[in-house]
Every structure is written in C-alpha cells, then in structure tokens.
Amino acid sequence: MTTTEAPHTPARADAPAPAPVRRARRLGPGRPIPFGWAIGPALLLAVWSIGSATGWIDPRNLSAPWDVVRTAGDLIADGRLQEHLWASARRALAGLALGVAAGLVLAVVSGLSRLGEGVIDGPVQIKRSIPSLALIPLLILWFGIGESMKIITITLGVLVPVYLHTHNGLRAIDSRYVELAETVRLGRAAFLRHVVLPGALPGFLLGLRFAVTAAWLSLVVVEQVNATSGIGYMMELARTYGQTDVIVVGLVVYGLLGLLSDGLVRLVQRRALTWRRTLAD
C-alpha cells in the first residue's frame, strides 16, 4: 500500500483508515416479492372476513365470504348458475363474433382502398366517440328489448377496437413488402393472404383483446335491461330480494370470465406470432 506512489491515493500508512463506503440510498422499487400480487387481494379478503365475523359489515350490505361460497355451491348444485352463465356466454360470443367479423372486414376494405377509407373511416371514428351504451335507448326503439338489441349493442362495442387496431396494423405494413408482392406478381387474393392479413395480425390481436373486454362490459349493461336470463339478470333479481351473496357471486363470475378470455386471447397471440417471438428471444 505504502510503496505505491500513486498520486491519486492520498492515504498514507499513518493516516486514519478510510471511512467505509456509504452506500447510496436505493431509489428503485427493489427486488420482487414472491407472490407479491396476492398481497392486496388477500388483505381485502381478510378485512372482509373479519368485518363479517365481528358484525362490523352488515350482511344486508355485503354477505360474508363463506355465505358467498355456500351460495355459489347452491347455485351450481341446482343448475341455475350454469344456465345463466350459458345464456350470457352465448350473447357475448354472438356479439363478439359479429363484431370481430365486421370490424375486420371494414378495416381491410378501408385499409386497401382510398374510397373505402373515405366511406368507412369517418363513421367509425364518429361511433368511437359515442359510448355504445349511450346508443341503447335508440337501439331499444329500433330493435325492441329482445335478444337482437342485446347482441347488436355488444357487436357495436366490439367492432370499434377491432377496426381501429387492425386498420392501424394494416397501414403500418412496410411498403417494401407491397413492392415485393408486385414484383412476384401476386394477385389480389394472394396479396391479402400472404402480406396484408399476416402483416395486420399483431394489430388485430391487440384489438381483439380490447374487444373481448368490451364484449363483457356491454353484456353487464344489456343484461340489466329487461333480460330474463343471464348473469346480469341473476344479479338484478338478487338486488330486488336483497341477496348480496348472489350479487357477489355474479361479480366474481364476471371477473373470472374477463380474466379467462383475456388469457385465452394472449395464448392465441403467442401461438400466432411465433415469427415475432424469435426476435424477442
């Protein structure tokens, strides 16, 4: 130590030892906690359980968690939950299928032709700024209060995100690929199949994720308008009788449906975009 005469080490042998390095205060969030995501929900459940057990939460406002579980068991046992779930799922799927198909076709037409864009893009953008749910009064006047009104409302909610993201993805396709398609003399159909649709697929799948959420969202609302089946109807009925346990079961089912369908779309996304994953790896 002392033999080195490095000018940048002012410390000598007889000088006091250097002070230990003071570590800087850590400013980032730190290391991840295992199962950290579960802390909030578990806390919420604990507060709910304790509140119900001590009588601090009135069961007329919110049933105890164990009551909710028992009610769910009863509803499943007598088949009512499945029946309502099926009715809801059928509506959501019908609206989703129609909306996705319409959004996709509109996006392709509007993306491939200037005339199509002029005709289609404006109305969709206008529709975009009007919440689907605000259209319900008009849709009831036009289509009544039956199934068609419900499915059309869901369709309209689904159509917009699918259109927007697919159109965006389509327009983002590199023009060099269009040039390539011309030099290998692809026809319109082959161009659509090999360049346009695969190129717009990432955008479409992103739109689909928003669309699935939109479908469940619209479902909640339309099922409280004069429905005679479905999870929303079940909850509406429970409200009349003050059955908060049934309402909570309905909420949980909606939540699970949303999570499940989003996971499903993400799975499809990962499968369909293998060529992109190789970039990330």
Next chain:
Amino acid sequence: MAPHPGGLTGTRRGPAVRAEGLVRTYAGRRVLDGLDLTLAPGEFAALVGRSGSGKSTLLRALAGIDHGIPASGALSAPHDVSVVFQDARLLPWRRVLDNVVLGLTGPDAAERGRTALAEVGLGGRERAWPTELSGGEQQRVALARSLVRDPELLLADEPFGALDALTRIRMHALLRRLWDRHQPAVLLVTHDVDEAIALADRVLVLEEGRIAADLPVTLPTPRTPGGHAYAQLRAKLLALLGVTDDPAGAPDAPATPGDPT
C-alpha cells in the same frame, strides 16, 4: 437436375430488353432522360453510375413498379422478370420455403422451392424463420426466390451492398454460377466497379439519365483483380465515374463520356 422447363433457350426471339428514349421524371427532375438500352437474352450486364444518376429508377422502370411516375419512351421487357433488392425483403411472417415460393402456383411449387434452396446452399433450412438467418443467408433466400421463377430477366439492385466483404465474395461466385446454369439476362446495379468487372460481361455507365458508356468485359473468368487488362478497364471505368488517381484533378469534375468502345 433443377426443373428447367424449355422456353429459356428454345423460344427466345429478339432482345430481352429494349428501351428507346426512356424518360422518367421525379419531382420535376428528368432522372432518366432519353435513355436507350438493349440487352440480349442471357446477357450479364452491370450498371454503374454515381448516386443519383438514375440506376434504381431504370431498374424500377424495367421491373414495372414505378407507378404514378411521369413516363415516356418505348420500353419492352420480358414477362418473367425477377428482382433482387438490396435488402433481402423476406416476409418475416412466412417461413423460408414459403418466402421462396411466394406467388408460385402448381403442385410442384414446393418441390421447386426446395430445389432452389438447395442450389443456393440452404437445403434443410426450409422451415426456418427469416429472422433466424444471417444477412448473407437471407440474401441467398432472395436469390432462390428470384431463380425459382425461371426469369428471362433478373434485375438486381445493389444486392450485395449490405453484406460484409467475405460474404460478398462468396455471393459473387454463387451469382455467376447460378447465371451460368439458368442463363437469364441480368442487369446488376452496383456502385462497386470491381464487382461490375468481376461479374458482368458488359458494363454500362449511367450518367445524367443516359447510358454514357458501354464497355464489354472480355477478361476470362474467374476474374481476379490484378493484371494489366483488368487495371486498365478499372481505371477507365473510374475515370468515367469521375474518380481519378491524379491528386490534382478535381474528383467531382464531370467525366468526359468519351468513346464508348
């Protein structure tokens, strides 16, 4: 061995490319200004010129992909034209074989694609994604995609410009070999005088929208730099392009077109 339907050798009549008084105008500038050009079937020609001289414009005109550009003049080119771009331009969402046979129809399309891939030394990589290949391999796939169509005219727009020097040398040999076997007329756009001499049997110098010089290359192949004839041709081409070894000479002085032969 390679599927090689007749028509390439038997049914050809007249020149592969004939352009007369070709004019293309971009943003008010006549990039091609009364250009005349004839390419014989199976001829390997290189097109050199300074940047902005209109090389790519001519190539795009021959490929028929210059939509909406004010154009005049007569131009005839074969129906079966293939283009190799500077970037390999493979569809990232299609596997290698599907990229090669893009737009091909018929039951034997896949088999022809496999043969073409084997020809460029990529047999066995049919199922790979383009992003899994190196730059040189991607450009070889692009070559296979062009050749599987048995073109009468192969247009190549600085196809090796983005490759490293070693890969480029290998690609030169490959292109020359493929040309030998398939005998398309080739127009190779390049800014590299050595590349032009190494590959082509005729070097065209483009200047201000016209062919300013048309030099035959009669050196025996394979052509390696060195030797008097090579150096002479190289110096002549560089002079035509406005590059001289004379330090006093202004490098940007306009080249004197001189006698084309």
